[in-house]
Amino acid sequence: MALTEELLLERIRSGKLIEGPEYATERYIEGLKRTLIVSADTELISAPAYFRAAQDAPNINAYISATGIIQDELGHAHIAYRLLRDLGVDTDALVFERDPKDFKHPYAFDVPLESWTELVVANAFYDRAGFVLLGDVYRHTSYAPWKRALVKVDREENFHLRHGERWMEILAQDPDKKRELQRAVDWMFVLTLEWFGLPDHLKRHTEQIAYGLKGKTN
Template identity: 60%
Template sequence: MSQLTDEELMRKVQGGYMVEGPEDMTEGYRKALRVQLTVQADTELMSAPSYWMAARHAPSTNTQVSAHAIIQDELAHANIAYRLLEDIGESKERLVYGRQPYEFKHPYGFDQPLDNWAELVVATGFFDRAGITLLSDVHENTSYAPLKRALVKIGMEETFHLRHGEVWMRRLAKAGGEARELVQRAVDWMFPMTIEWFGLPDDMKRHSGQLDFKLKGLTNDQLRQVWMASTVPLCEELGLDAPAHWDEDKSEYVLDYPFPCQYDAVEKHWAFDEGEISWDAVFERWKKRGPMNEIYVESVQRSRLDVQRWLTA
């Protein structure tokens, strides 16, 4: 552990100092990094069961192959993030196999079922774009060198996911009929889901130290704008309705619905007409977790304990 104070380390990293390991960190830095990496790792990990459930019924061998290529990447990315956590004193074993489902820190979107190929396609188009928006910012700005290096691989692969999402959204939208309808329905619930993913608006955000320690560079609202800047034009080009538009006067994207608002996970329906709710109500919904939380976590943990028992007997 470093002898510096948090403030001294903040000044150093703002000046370009790169942290290489626990020996360079203050406790404050380690904690902030731990929180960030845990969210990153859990998000990558839980995307795998969520994508897999839909991948099993993808319409052809080729689509099942591309979905598994994405799942393979997500698992590899999760593993890399858990290994980084292990390097700073956390246990990968405990994090992956020793936690209860509600203890995972992934976004609410990955507690939802993906019911068909169109939803998987929009998930790679929207959710993975949110992931890459967050991680590109980390890659550009992070003061933690091992993470910066790891993100080169992750960035390369996530761009494949994006293209996959885009190409397939285009194909299904062009096909018309049921295919187009299913894509639009996926957009209807997944667009607001991703918007919410970026978290509290800046004027309400509690101080986490992530910006001070240069673990990221952009604020939640800025990241939301970056995501919309690529997603809204894509939807417009494909003739899909997305509830946001470019506002000339404000020179930014604005949402066409009350934000945040309530979500019915069973109906996959956002209650736009019930108006804005408090962020406390959002946190409460997140805390309860979505319908697939336990199933997804169980699917990842199911054989580790057995095999471990066998091998140590």
Template identity: 65%
Template sequence: MQFTTEEELKARLDAGKLLETPDQMSEDYMMGLKRILTVSADTELLSAPAYYHAATKAPSINAFVSAMAIIQDELGHANIAYRLLEDLGFDKEDLIYERQPAEFKYPYAFDVPLDTWVELICANALYDRAGYVLLGDIYKHTTFAPWKRALVKVDREENFHLRHGETWIRKICESEAGRREVQRAIDWMFPMVMEWFGLPDDKKRHTEQLSYGIKGSSNDTLRQVWLSSGVPFCESAGLKLPVHWVPASSSERGESRGHYELDYPFPCEFDPAEKRWLMAEGEISWSQVLNRWKARGPKNEEYIEKIQRGHKELRKMMGVALMESYTDESTK
């Protein structure tokens, strides 16, 4: 593959031009783009089995149909990202069907099962809000033109998903028992979302996504964007989140109104079997978090197997049919 030089790439970006094809990219730009597109594609893909597991607990046919529509959207979003990777020269079939479960790159949250309808609608309100924030930032700022165009549709659909979750949460929280059930789900899912945005800015190793304008905002900034809408919504529904607002000091007021701070050790250890954060044990290192992410969670292998099963069975049947055809021909 022929890449452009860093100098030529910088000149193009400085002129405000977007990139359309691989030959307009440097090798580092391409690798940064591949990383973020792979995470996006894998995240959308793995949301499907995760959401379906809980959608079967829907309280009505209409609710189930709404959940399935969201799953269909997510698979469409995954296809968009995988197709973009294919246009960049990567094999879509290999990415989806040939990788091992631990090789997929997506938030740890989708390795923890959503076991109830309440957990599913909380995922719509929390997890899809994270997707809306992340992809919305890329939609507004990315220098990769094909992705910017594709995200017009994705942005609107992710907004629908989070509104679906909000509507159901408000409805369920009308009763005290319902509010308590939602709170239990929020208690373990909210810290998942805070991890979703990745390493703190001062610990990031790959900076090319920002320096090349593949995305526009840093991890910590995007965390704050999520909090700026997620916290007010949860509070309006009578739900509590372990955060507090810190107003800007007098010297900062021209740049910011303030920011949210977490009221628990971040990061901390998680017990997936109990769906419980071990906050009382204090803060752990980000290297420990990375080890957990790399090891994947309890549903990783099961969900990947479901995604890959049909393709592998079809390939096996086609191989058998081809062998039988060859045998028939050789005996004539």
């Protein structure tokens, strides 16, 4: 029997997972691809932004921690691109042949990170946003391959945001660094809000909730 939208939705509502594209409709797959591209592009574009700011690390141990986070982010991008490849997407073209303006990522990564202070605020804010968004997908997504892949990602994003929070506490103990920290917080908090997307009534695509690709609305 051919899979219809009605049968697919019934399966999802009953709590069953979708194990691959052969068990989904074209509309489900297109919505999944759109969501995965945003996730993959965001993880990938974070690496050069973080690497730039890591050059300002106060010591070698801090620099090693930052490069470890960058390595994690590239790994997270690889996971999402690999899932896209399994869905039939030409990921080589996606990564290497697209015009830079066609990448789908939060505006925050178009603004250079210039210092160690800005890097750790990015860990505390941007990685917190990523943890909230991908944590929701990890707990609620109906697409089984992504749910399994996010076990590792969820743990590592938690480390990233804790790294940012711990360093913010350290910097806040120095009056000069505290002022620098506050300046970073003032502009980076606003950019973090954009990670969560448009208000629900302005969204153009509703399949993320309808198909259980994630559990929470914007």
